[in-house]
Amino acid sequence: MGKFWSIFFIFWSIVAVVAVAISPAMGWWFPTAAESPLGEQIDDLFFLILYITTITFIGTQVAMGYVLWRGATNTDDRAEFSHGSHSLEVIWTIVPAFILLFIALYQIPVWEQFRIQSHFPQDAVNSPIAEVTARQFEWRIRYPAPGRVFKGKSDIERWLKQPEPGDLYTVNDLHVPSNKPVLIHLRSGDVQHSFFIPDLRVKQDAVPGMVIPVWFEASRSKAYEWVCAELCGWGHYKMKARVVAESDEDFKNYLHELELEQFDDGVPELADSSAAGEEEVSE
Amino acid sequence: MSTTHPTHLDSVVGDAHHAEHHHELSFIKKYVFSTDHKMIGIQFLITTLLMLMVGGALALGVRWQLAFRWSTMPIVGEWLFSGEGGQISPEFYTMLFTMHATVMIFLVIIPILAGAFGNFLIPLMIGADDMAFPVLNMLSYWFMWPAILCFAFALGLGPESITGVIGGMNAGSAQGWTSYPVLSAIAESAPGSQMAQTWWLLAVTFVGFSSMMGSINYMTTIINMRAPGLTLFRMPLTIWAMFITAILQAFALPVLTAAGFMLVADRVLGTCFFIPSGVIVNNADPTTGGGQPLLWQHLFWFYSHPAVYIMLLPAMGMVSDMLSVMCRKPVFGYKPMVYSLAAIAGLGFIVWGHHMFTSGMNPALGMTFMISTMMIALPSAIKTFNWIGTIWGGKPQFNAVFLNCVAFVSLFVVGGLSGIFMAAVPVDIYFHDTYFIVAHFHYVLFGATLFGVFGAIQFWFPKMFGRMMNDTLGQIHFVLTFIGMNCTFFPMHMLGIAGMPRRYADPYLHPYLEHLLPMNQFMTISAMVMGFAQFILLFNFVYSIFCGEKCGRNPWNANTLEWTAPSPPGHGNFDIPPVCYRGPYEYSSPLAVDKDYLPQSEYIPRKPGEKPGDGQH
């Protein structure tokens, strides 16, 4: 029986490794390879850790299988009488310590880029694309009026505190220019939500009472799926939205169309204050 | 003074009446409001096993929806949702996983480890006649019941007029077991945020009181009531683990209790600790306040991260003991094992922020938490390698106890290694709140802890009831559970990598997740197999209480003190007060001549000319 069980335990770990190995081919893997520079770094880090942990996993399981097998075939009278080994303890403390310390230090730059504000791409910081407010169960988007130029940090803060005439509003459909870092300001109108775009590997909780800047860069022009990743009530699963990354030109056109739509029927004096106001005569 | 222990007593069965004579206790005193730690331990064990069924049934509800979304649940569906035509509702789904986790964590894992095994084993293994505070001990069990009642109310059971939960189970508590405000603080935010959430918080407070009383009792008992000669470094690892767990509880739990009071106050007294101002939830009036939701997350995880180790350390200790007995070999590296337990506990206090990497916490703080989280893998590594070292060169008996222990180690490694991915902050940006997390914690909680518990039940059952559990049934239960568990939870890693968020009633609404439906169906079927397997455990347990093979004092030929007491021990535990002469793991010692073990209480007179100290560690 002992031999059977040794093989049983070895077998399960082989199945596990095989399952992971075939997963990409079976479609049980990342939805796509990361489509943002930061995401690529995250993926690299993921694979690095995957290799390290796979080796550790195989190592421990093989060791386990081996000692089990030896135990099952042990014909000695008695088990070995040993209370341990000091040098082994030292080895298996120091080796993992180095590996872990390495992983810990190696990842710091990626985290810095993603979250430390002084490492954010400054262009994106100076001209935020939009303010995104999560609500049960939708994402409300507010773009600054087309042509609105932010004069420094305090101007941005003013814009965040007070809606301005000329701001453009939509729901569940965020358009951003592709191939350059963009920054949104994330807030929540009611409970906690989380801004998650799987293909871009970005995720940031929207916390009531806080305005959190999030930057990302889409390296392809396409519509990305955008979901909510923090439990926000019964409709949590259906906060379905999309982020459309498109060329600069398309983005401009999009904003323009949005503007037309929004100021189409009335309140001309509001539209006046926006730079592109005069074009409305075409209607 | 009786020094050598009468091992021939092994053949004497059921000599418990020795102590029973002077205490003819009434039925109520003996089986219900008992102050005897063994009875309390068994009460805890049976209660938690029942709760395991409840938690498992809720889990199967979760799995049902994920595999066969919005379709009528078998058996219970018609009855639960007569209104919706038997169909599950999203509110109900959120309630399901919330209560599943709550029941599993607060009513199963924590009380089964500390309450059941802690209670039963501590006095026996340290050679004491009972706990330091038996009445407190009894109260700690009976505080579970108000908690269970409140959880039932939180689930939406119970008459509306009493509970105030309008809407039955669709209005059951549904904030996730983490209960993040503002969702959990403002009644308008979800159906489950109304009265049910207040009951939930109350229940957690009751569980907290129960654990608190237990932990103070355990600490006092272990510090002050050890048998003569049982120095700290002669204590079995189970006792060390229980001790350190109790310390974790004592320091971490009050913070959760305090935070729970604050949240209750926010809900019913109009305070605003966690509620910022100007929030308009579901068309309610804007809030007035100035509090911060992140504060709850910090306070909650300050408890709940140590709590995950509270849910693991005792199992680690028990597995170390069981492996040593089953392999007939001393634990490899006893002291490193003790120090790593302590290190896990110590580090466990400074890593809580790893649950908040994407929460909008200060990134510098996040970095600190990342480094400490990485470091906590170290003591775990030491333990893992020492377990393997313990098996190495042993003569293992491949019975159900041993298999469960090996599964513990094997699966703990998987769960631990997936923790490393999430400890890396950038990777956690992607993995946070996806099924990768769900995979991680089911591997550590189910794969490690529960397998440890299954082993421990099988191992100490003879001491509890004087009869052995059936080993064949045990092995069948083991295989089914092991396969079912891996088939259910291993694919969750892939779901996580595919970006499937957790707590989703219907993930397939999103095109990028549609193709994962078949895999989820496979997992659900595996979960059912695993659930079915638990009936074998149940049957084995009940059957063996009445019809198991009778056993003597020391059926496993083990060293620790509890095996010198009668099976089951009478009131006051030991007929011969034990004295301890050595550490607990002297298996296959050359000093033991006619047997391969050397009980802690067995005195070996020194042969002339022998150096002092040989063998009597």
Added chain:
Amino acid sequence: MSHAPAASHTPLKMGIPIPNSKLGMWLFLGTEIMFFTAFIGTYIVCRLGSPGWPTDTAVTHISIIAGGFNTFVLLTSSFFVVKAHEAMVDKRFQKANQFLWGTFLLGFVFLGIKSYEYKGKWDHDILPHHIPETDAQAVQKGLRLLNDTSQAELTALTASLDDDAEREKPPEREERQATVQAEIAAQPESPERLARLNAYNAFSSQLALLKDAAQREALTLHDFEHELETMQANEQYGSLIAHIHAPHPIKYGNLFASIYFLITGFHAIHVIVGLTLFVFVLKQGSRLNSAWTDWVENSGLYWHFVDLVWIFLFPLIYII
């Protein structure tokens, strides 16, 4: 590790040389420290994170004198406990009994002063969820107060009607008002009641104007104060609303009140628990004997801890 036979070396009792009960109490106090750490830590960080925290005692109605005196009361009671324990050890049980009574009574003095302070807060409506934090909220609250007064007056007027049937209040306010009007007008024999009704009518029409202005957002807090002053000076109905003060917005007032009541409330609960522990000893009266020494010591430890918490609460809440 001990190598020799038990007879010579093995100690009979392992562990530390204090009784279980005392060890348990100390461990319990360790958990209590963490409990209050969560509260006090919350207070400190919220305070630091909220610029403009209310500190002015005129706004918060915190009385340093009351707090200082309470500190003194608790210190004295702690001193009495320790003397009581000393007396217990010396087997002077009567003495111990007296000291314990001292402690017990001082505990009540503490609670008395505390409730006096609470009352002060209550009277000024410094309660969580009651405090306006912006001008607009202050106006809203002022209007609410006026409205409440108007309602109460209407109810009183209804009650003053002697006809039982009329006293049953119709559901709608307007209807009720109409009934009362008609009823009183039909009773010219009681002129003071008629005057009261007229006053009420004048008041409620003025109030309606104010509400209307607030609805149009044309009522600043300053205007409101002014209006209130004028109304209070009105001889017809001024006395009705004389007791109303214009509410002031207090930035972070709600968080302040939340924390104040939570922390001091839980401290007070601990005081009550401590007093309960003493009741068991005091019940012994002249039967007090050395069996109770441990009890006195342990409940004393608990009491000192309660004192200790207050020692930190006093500067944190009252002074800083």
Added chain:
Amino acid sequence: MSDNHNSHVNYLAVFIALCVFTGISVLTDLVHIPNKAVLAVIVLAVASAKALCVMAFFMHLKFEGRWKYVLLAPTTILAIGLPLALLPDVGVHYYMIDVPQVEAGETETSHSSPSAEDADKHGDSHSSEHEAAETHH
């Protein structure tokens, strides 16, 4: 047990010391120290001294064995560590926070009683003077 030592303690002296400390705390309030930080340091130092007195003498810790360090050291570390760890997130704000009452105070004339204003570093002095003038017209 340690009781034999206790009889040497002059509890009255300790008590008087504690009262004096309390007096100092109250005094610091009366003399109006303008700098809040200095005030906080002083009164907290006094409080810690008082706490030490109570623990050492009233709670007899001075006479207990080494276990007191084993118990109290970790407790103290955790008790200080928890607020410290909360500080970077709740005590200071790395991201902009959205606090209507403060914003309202900045745009409208905040009306709190004048003496509250000096404690309120963020209220701007212009508006408070302006408003004080208005209320007294």
